[in-house]
Amino acid sequence: xxxxxxxxxxxxxxxxxxxxxxxxxxxxxxxxxxxxxxxxxxxxxxxxxxxxxxxxxxxxxxxxxxxxxxxxxxxxxxxxxxxxxxxxxxxxxxxxxxxxxxxxxxxxxxxxxxxxxxxxxxxxxxxxxxxxxxxxxxxxxxxxxxxxxxxxxxxxxxxxxxxxxxxxxxxxxxxxxxxxxxxxxxxxxxxxxxxxxxxxx
Ligand SMILES: CC(C)(COP(=O)(O)OP(=O)(O)OC[C@H]1O[C@@H](n2cnc3c(N)ncnc32)[C@H](O)[C@@H]1OP(=O)(O)O)[C@@H](O)C(=O)NCCC(=O)NCCS
Numbered sequence: 001x002x003x004x005x006x007x008x009x010x011x012x013x014x015x016x017x018x019x020x021x022x023x024x025x026x027x028x029x030x031x032x033x034x035x036x037x038x039x040x041x042x043x044x045x046x047x048x049x050x051x052x053x054x055x056x057x058x059x060x061x062x063x064x065x066x067x068x069x070x071x072x073x074x075x076x077x078x079x080x081x082x083x084x085x086x087x088x089x090x091x092x093x094x095x096x097x098x099x100x101x102x103x104x105x106x107x108x109x110x111x112x113x114x115x116x117x118x119x120x121x122x123x124x125x126x127x128x129x130x131x132x133x134x135x136x137x138x139x140x141x142x143x144x145x146x147x148x149x150x151x152x153x154x155x156x157x158x159x160x161x162x163x164x165x166x167x168x169x170x171x172x173x174x175x176x177x178x179x180x181x182x183x184x185x186x187x188x189x190x191x192x193x194x195x196x197x198x199x200x201x
Contacts, residue, residue: 102149
């Protein structure tokens, strides 16, 4: 299957999710990448993520991608801001000509219950509840998106990323990011197999 989901967020920002059903050669042919990834499925995911960048913006100069010390990929001239995520047979990317962005996709599993107490603070545990795997995965994904949007690492998920319910919209989560004292709105979407979150500011 080619594109699984695509969204034109605004005039300068696009998002896509690819369901990976192609062999590695398909992606390799389209986006030869420099990074060495030894695990075959992780390499396929990596290729698919890179492939999405020029898929969303055909002029995207993926050959100019650099990797920061924090492992965040970036373009030195900031012509485009972008973020990538992959899980299972899916890869997702968000690309913006104007705003910093972060994206994450996750497959909900019961394993999330074991780590929820580490990434959620007491207020979040009270307001969102701790019972539903899908909900816990959504909150984890939301924090991963903020982590990638920030990009500089050294983020404590429980202390620096404070999530709250958005009273005006059920498809948004409110976030106060204490490291830069900024308010963010995290967008999310539940698909059958995966949860998508993204943030832009
Ligand atoms: C780096 C990290 C965000 C990757 O997340 P993941 O779930 O393993 O993988 P994803 O597929 O969603 O994302 C991987 C992509 O994120 C991007 N990425 C990696 N490091 C990044 C960073 N520091 N900032 C932004 N983006 C980053 C890359 O594009 C990478 O894909 P690529 O190497 O194929 O290009 C994650 O491993 C991490 O470190 N999270 C923070 C952990 C933490 O502090 N937890 C505290 C819990 S209490």
